Amino acid sequence: MPVIGGAGRLPRTVWWLVLARAVNRLGAFSLGFLTVLITTDFGVSLVAAGVISAAFGLATIPSRLLGGVLADRLGRRRTIVAGLVGCALAQAGIAVSGSVAMVAAFAVLLGLVFEIYEPPSQAMIADAVRPEQQAQAFSLFNTALAVGGMGAGLIAAGLGRWDLRWLFVADAVSCLICAAVIRLALPADPPPATRRPASAAAGDRSAWRDHRLLVLLFSGTLFAVIFMQVGMAMPLALVRRGLEAADAGLLSAVSAVVMVACQPLLRWTAGLSHHAAMTSGYLLLAAGLAGYAMADGLPGHLAATVVWSAGDVLMFGRSYALVVDLAPPDARGRYLAVFGTCWGFATVLAPLCGTRLLEHAGPAGLWGGLAAACLLLAAAQLTVIRPLLRRQGSYAIVGAGPP
Structure with missing residues (x-):
């Protein structure tokens, strides 16, 4: 196993991905309030609300696998943007839902698109940096998650006192902002003809x-x-x-x-x-x-x-x-x-x-x-x-x- 040499300066692509991840995490504070929204707005029992939250969690597992397949076949940037837009639509759906059934459906949909962002982002980092820079780049990517979380709590404390549904609206907006950053700032995916096809x-x-x-x-x-x-x-x-x-x-x-x-x-x-x-x-x-x-x-x-x-x-x-x-x-x-x-x-x-x-x-x-x-x-x-x-x-x- 090779050692990590001098890492040097990370490519611009990595910094844009780190920034987008921090922006997205800054808005990703609504999920902790999903059960509260269900119980307070619709009078559902805590057990039923927990089942809906668990359904979201289970849906995130195939979501990540889908993100990996799409990243290799559709392209990194396209997959990231598609996943973030899907999250925005699902979050907005939760915000405007008028019944428990609608909330449950949009929660599962959110789970199915929630992790699509991760594999192509990580693969794009791996593509952009030299082997000796990978540990530094992945660690910085993880740190962006923690830093974004610091501000997320403050935003949640403010909007949550007003109306819980606005938390999901704000999260949807942060996803769209993140998608725009990725779409405009990062290099386009190579045409399908120039990408190496996956071998058997x-x-x-x-x-x-x-x-x-x-x-x-x-x-x-x-x-x-x-x-x-x-x-x-x-x-x-x-x-x-x-x-x-x-x-x-x-x-x-x-x-x-x-x-x-x-x-x-x-x-x-x-x-x-x-x-x-x-x-x-x-x-x-x-x-x-x-x-x-x-x-x-x-x-x-x-x-x-x-x-x-x-x-x-x-x-x-x-x-x-x-x-x-x-x-x-x-x-x-x-x-x-x-x-x-x-x-x-x-x-x-x-x-x-x-x-x-x-x-x-x-x-x-x-x-x-x-x-x-x-x-x-x-x-x-x-x-x-x-x-x-x-x-x-x-x-x-x-x-x-x-x-």
């Missing part, structure tokens, strides 16, 4: 038949489950320790600031291989979560947040760079889409795991158990994943040779 070996199902990618998907899902606990379980854990649930918002803001401040960390660790950097990142994550397990007050939680956020910066971009290394050039969108489903699986698993751990083991047991899982991931990265990727060829698809 790199067909629609090839990514699912690549054992190496499935191993990365498994480890990525475990990481995603751990990572999502910080957002999902943190408010409950803080209350258990006598703190305010709203303090979770402060911790989230601190995390975003740390991610921005720690971007130079990627240059300082440029000489490390992907596996060594990811192992170091997992160890920092474990240290931060262990800090949560031992913390009693807000200062301890703040210090732990700084530690694990630095670890996230160190390892997040490398995980996607590993996937790009595995993928045939004409199947990057599909490989990134399959790997990205780890977040969909985690959306289902994380609430179940977090609430059970918190109920039976308390905050210390929850965070301590997650820290132990990070240590297992660190060990697996060096003892299982690195040897596996080195042992197999670049296109080790079961039953097929290289494209």
Whole structure:
């Protein structure tokens, strides 16, 4: 596995994608209020509202896979714009819905288009940068999500006090703005005749038949489950320790600031291989979560947040760079889409795991158990994943040779 050399200046395409992602995330605050809208405007039970929200979550899994296929066949920019416009239409539909059935239909539609944006954006980044820049570019792309989230809470606090439906209108507008930025600022997709056709070996199902990618998907899902606990379980854990649930918002803001401040960390660790950097990142994550397990007050939680956020910066971009290394050039969108489903699986698993751990083991047991899982991931990265990727060829698809 090659090491990351001097990254240099990132191409303009990457910065436009980062900006568009931040704008889109700035408006993506409405989903947390979907169940509130359903229960307050239509008098539906909380259980029924939860079912509708769960249907949205399940629909996001095929959405990401569709985005990967379209990215490789239709083109990166076209797919991004189509996905964002679809999100805008679905969000506007929720805003004007006059019945629970309409809300449910538009919520499922939103789920089916919600993740289309991700695989082509990631594939466009992989296409635009040199291999030694991939970790930096993917990490910056992830940081834009955290930074946009800081402002999203403020917008939600303002519009939400007026009328919840305006949250979905604002989200639709942000999607259209993001689509316009992508359409006007990024280079056009090459004509179909000049794009390399996907070979039989790199067909629609090839990514699912690549054992190496499935191993990365498994480890990525475990990481995603751990990572999502910080957002999902943190408010409950803080209350258990006598703190305010709203303090979770402060911790989230601190995390975003740390991610921005720690971007130079990627240059300082440029000489490390992907596996060594990811192992170091997992160890920092474990240290931060262990800090949560031992913390009693807000200062301890703040210090732990700084530690694990630095670890996230160190390892997040490398995980996607590993996937790009595995993928045939004409199947990057599909490989990134399959790997990205780890977040969909985690959306289902994380609430179940977090609430059970918190109920039976308390905050210390929850965070301590997650820290132990990070240590297992660190060990697996060096003892299982690195040897596996080195042992197999670049296109080790079961039953097929290289494209």
